[in-house]
Amino acid sequence: MAQQAAAGAPATACCYDAPREPRAASPSRRVSRQPVGAHVSSSGGLWTAVDRARAMEAEAIQVFPSAPQTWRQTKHTPEAYARFRAARAEAGITHVWLHCPYLPNLAAEDEEHWEKSIDAVANALRVADGAGADGVVVHTGSRRARGMQEVLPRVATALERILAAAPGEALLALENAAGQGGTIGSFDDLGAIVRAVPSPRLAVCLDTCHAYAAGYDITTPEGLDATLRELDDAVGLQRLRALHANDSKGELGSRRDRHENIGDGQIGEAGFRTLLAEPRLQALPLLLEVPGIDGKSGPDRENVLRLKRIRDAVAPP
Numbered sequence: 671m672a673q674q675a676a677a678g679a680p681a682t683a684c685c686y687d688a689p690r691e692p693r694a695a696s697p698s699r700r701v702s703r704q705p706v707g708a709h710v711s712s713s714g715g716l717w718t719a720v721d722r723a724r725a726m727e728a729e730a731i732q733v734f735p736s737a738p739q740t741w742r743q744t745k746h747t748p749e750a751y752a753r754f755r756a757a758r759a760e761a762g763i764t765h766v767w768l769h770c771p772y773l774p775n776l777a778a779e780d781e782e783h784w785e786k787s788i789d790a791v792a793n794a795l796r797v798a799d800g801a802g803a804d805g806v807v808v809h810t811g812s813r814r815a816r817g818m819q820e821v822l823p824r825v826a827t828a829l830e831r832i833l834a835a836a837p838g839e840a841l842l843a844l845e846n847a848a849g850q851g852g853t854i855g856s857f858d859d860l861g862a863i864v865r866a867v868p869s870p871r872l873a874v875c876l877d878t879c880h881a882y883a884a885g886y887d888i889t890t891p892e893g894l895d896a897t898l899r900e901l902d903d904a905v906g907l908q909r910l911r912a913l914h915a916n917d918s919k920g921e922l923g924s925r926r927d928r929h930e931n932i933g934d935g936q937i938g939e940a941g942f943r944t945l946l947a948e949p950r951l952q953a954l955p956l957l958l959e960v961p962g963i964d965g966k967s968g969p970d971r972e973n974v975l976r977l978k979r980i981r982d983a984v985a986p987p
C-alpha cells in the first residue's frame with residue numbers, strides 16, 4: 671500500500687518515469703482480428719503472466735494488479751514492469767487489460783470503504799500505465815437498495831478523483847453486470863455514468879455472460895443487433911474496448927453471474943459464432959474468464975482453441 675498511498679505526490683515510485691516502450695503493434699505471429707485472450711495469473715511477478723498466456727496460445731491477456739480479494743496493493747518494481755513489457759512484446763501479445771480487485775465499491779456509503787475504493791482503482795490504473803496496458807476493467811459497485819440517480823453523484827466524484835490521481839493514458843473500462851441485486855452495470859447505468867463523467871478515458875467492457883444473463887439475446891444476429899444498438903444509444907459504441915468472452919450457465923434473463931466454458935453453456939458455439947461474425951466487434955480483444963475444462967483452474971488452452979476455431983471458421987485467417 672505504501673508506495674501508492676500518497677496519491678498526487680510526485681512520481682517518486684516506479685512506473686511513471688520508466689521509458690515507454692512502443693506497444694507491440696506488430697505481433698510476431700499473425701493475429702488476424704479479434705485476438706483471443708484470457709485472464710491469467712501473475713503469481714510470481716507480472717511478467718510470468720506472459721509465459722502462462724503463451725502456454726495456452728492466448729494472444730491477449732488480463733491480469734489482476736494485486737490479489738483480488740484483499741485491499742493490499744502489490745508493489746511492482748520498475749524492473750518488473752520492464753520485464754513484463756519485454757516479454758509481452760516478444761510474445762506478440764496484442765492487448766493487455768488489468769482487472770480491478772473485487773472489493774472496491776464506488777457507490778459505497780461508508781466513507782472509509784469509499785476512500786479505499788478510490789485508492790484501489792487509482793492504483794490499478796497506475797499499474798496499467800506502468801505495464802503499458804490498455805487499461806483497467808472495473809465493476810462499478812453496488813447501489814444496494816438505492817436508486818441509480820441517488821448514487822450517481824458519489825460514483826461520479828469517485829471516478830473524477832480516480833482519473834485525477836492516475837493521470838496516465840490507461841483507460842478505465844466499466845463492466846456491464848448480470849443484473850443481480852443492486853449491482854451497478856446495466857447499459858442505462860453505464861450511460862448515466864459516462865454522461866456524468868465525460869472523460870475520454872472512460873470505456874466499457876462487455877461481458878457476454880453478464881449480457882445474456884441480463885436478458886440480451888446476443889446469440890442471434892437480430893438479438894445482437896438490438897443489444898449493440900442499445901449499448902450505442904446508452905454509452906456510444908466507440909467506448910466499447912474489450913469483450914469478456916464467457917459462456918453462461920444461467921439462462922437468458924436469469925440474472926445469474928455464472929460463467930461457463932465456451933460452447934458448454936446457454937450461449938453455445940452458435941452464439942459465439944454470431945458474436946465473432948459481428949462487424950462492430952471485430953477490433954476488440956476477447957478475454958476469457960471461464961472456469962476451465964477441469965471446472966476450477968480458470969481459462970485454459972482448450973477454451974482459447976475453441977474460440978479461435980470459431981473465429982477462424984467465421985472468416986478463415
Ligand SMILES: [Zn+2]
Pocket residue numbers: 845877914959
Ligand atoms: Zn467479466
Ligand SMILES: [Zn+2]
Pocket residue numbers: 877879880927928929
Ligand atoms: Zn461475471
